[in-house]
Amino acid sequence: MKAPLDAPRSLLAEVLAWCSGIAYVVVLNTGRELTGMRLLPAALLAVLLLPLVLRRPLPALALLLTISFAATVWAESAMAAGQRAMGIVPPAQTQAWQIASLQAVLTDLTIGWIAATRSRRTAIVAALVALGVQIGGAGYYREGSSPFLAALVFLALLMVTTWTVGYSVRERRQHTADLRVRAAEQAVVAERLRIARELHDMVAHSIGTIAIQAGVGRRVIDTQPSEARNALAAIEGTSRDTLAGLRRMLGALRQTAPGDGAPLGPAPGLAELDVLVERALDAGVRVEIEWRRERRPLPGEIELSAYRIIQEAITNVVRHSGAPACRVTIDCQEDDLFIEITDEGRGLSGLPGAAGYGLTGMRERTALLHGEFTAGSRPEGGFVVAARLPLPVAVT
Numbered sequence: 001m002k003a004p005l006d007a008p009r010s011l012l013a014e015v016l017a018w019c020s021g022i023a024y025v026v027v028l029n030t031g032r033e034l035t036g037m038r039l040l041p042a043a044l045l046a047v048l049l050l051p052l053v054l055r056r057p058l059p060a061l062a063l064l065l066t067i068s069f070a071a072t073v074w075a076e077s078a079m080a081a082g083q084r085a086m087g088i089v090p091p092a093q094t095q096a097w098q099i100a101s102l103q104a105v106l107t108d109l110t111i112g113w114i115a116a117t118r119s120r121r122t123a124i125v126a127a128l129v130a131l132g133v134q135i136g137g138a139g140y141y142r143e144g145s146s147p148f149l150a151a152l153v154f155l156a157l158l159m160v161t162t163w164t165v166g167y168s169v170r171e172r173r174q175h176t177a178d179l180r181v182r183a184a185e186q187a188v189v190a191e192r193l194r195i196a197r198e199l200h201d202m203v204a205h206s207i208g209t210i211a212i213q214a215g216v217g218r219r220v221i222d223t224q225p226s227e228a229r230n231a232l233a234a235i236e237g238t239s240r241d242t243l244a245g246l247r248r249m250l251g252a253l254r255q256t257a258p259g260d261g262a263p264l265g266p267a268p269g270l271a272e273l274d275v276l277v278e279r280a281l282d283a284g285v286r287v288e289i290e291w292r293r294e295r296r297p298l299p300g301e302i303e304l305s306a307y308r309i310i311q312e313a314i315t316n317v318v319r320h321s322g323a324p325a326c327r328v329t330i331d332c333q334e335d336d337l338f339i340e341i342t343d344e345g346r347g348l349s350g351l352p353g354a355a356g357y358g359l360t361g362m363r364e365r366t367a368l369l370h371g372e373f374t375a376g377s378r379p380e381g382g383f384v385v386a387a388r389l390p391l392p393v394a395v396t
Helices: 008-028 036-056 057-085 097-118 119-142 145-220 225-254 271-284 300-321 358-369
Strands: 286-294 325-332 336-343 372-377 383-390
Touching: 008 119, 036 057, 036 097, 036 336, 057 097, 097 119, 097 145, 119 145, 145 225, 145 271, 145 286, 145 358, 225 271, 271 300, 271 325, 300 325, 300 336, 300 358, 300 383, 358 372, 358 383
Parallel strands: 286 325
Antiparallel strands: 325 336, 336 383, 372 383
16 A cells, blocks of 8 residues: 555656656657767657656556657658758668667667566567568668668567567576565475474473373372372473463564563573483383583584474373383584483384374474484384484584
């Protein structure tokens, strides 16, 4: 929707464009003989046509064709009449081709602009009409088959060249626009997948823990009230942490500009593994964390992906494996971060539907960082999840 001041400004620009185009017509027909160096002012004054060509290329082309044909015919007649008045027999070829050539160049440039900004069909029709008018005008300043044929070839080549250049510009512009649309669509899809992974990793782990704790509380509420209270306390703590995480995520999604809304908390990382260990222990699974080599700060995306992979793997152990314990091995080498989670549970038989979206999410996180991911049953029993995340050079 246009602003209130846009309509008057647009109308004023339209009027000025038409006045500029008409001014060129008036200047071109001042009655002076436009040949030789006198063509230079007319060529410079062609800039008056530019506003009309940019805003209304098709009407500008019609105006230009009409004036071009009339100027060519008038120039040829005026030159021949002037030579007869001086008692000179006019030659078979006058110098009218100079003004015709100037008009042909201006016309073809307009055709190039139409080919760059209008549909292919419109551009082809405009080019054919313009070429027909130019050929008709050539009959007035080129007599004889050879000169006329030479003019015809020149006009056709010039028209094809400008039309091809204009159409190529249009195709390149369209291709660039398509690439931008495709990139935007891919960015939206990637963001949707990222949000889906975050929600799954966050909610699935918490809901799994809550479900197990709720089952424990229900079974012991009559015989062991203290254990039931502990289960309820674990449910409360897990629910609060999950709610805080969801609020941070929703706050990030609703944030439209820097500084809007409440400050966002930091993304979880490997430093928060102790919390995962406590929650898993509350759910009845003992988690052993083994760090190999020296621990050091890692980039945020590495920390988050590693944390989410470990979180999802522990969640699968709690919900599906039936194992009482699992081991998490973290090896931070010079160029790569290796993660391995093993258990002695039921393996794939305890993961109905291949663990839903859990394994898919872990594999996607690893692939986004150009790493490697494997998951499957161990020969000696149980299940193993392993990931290799390459580290940037700056970290080493």
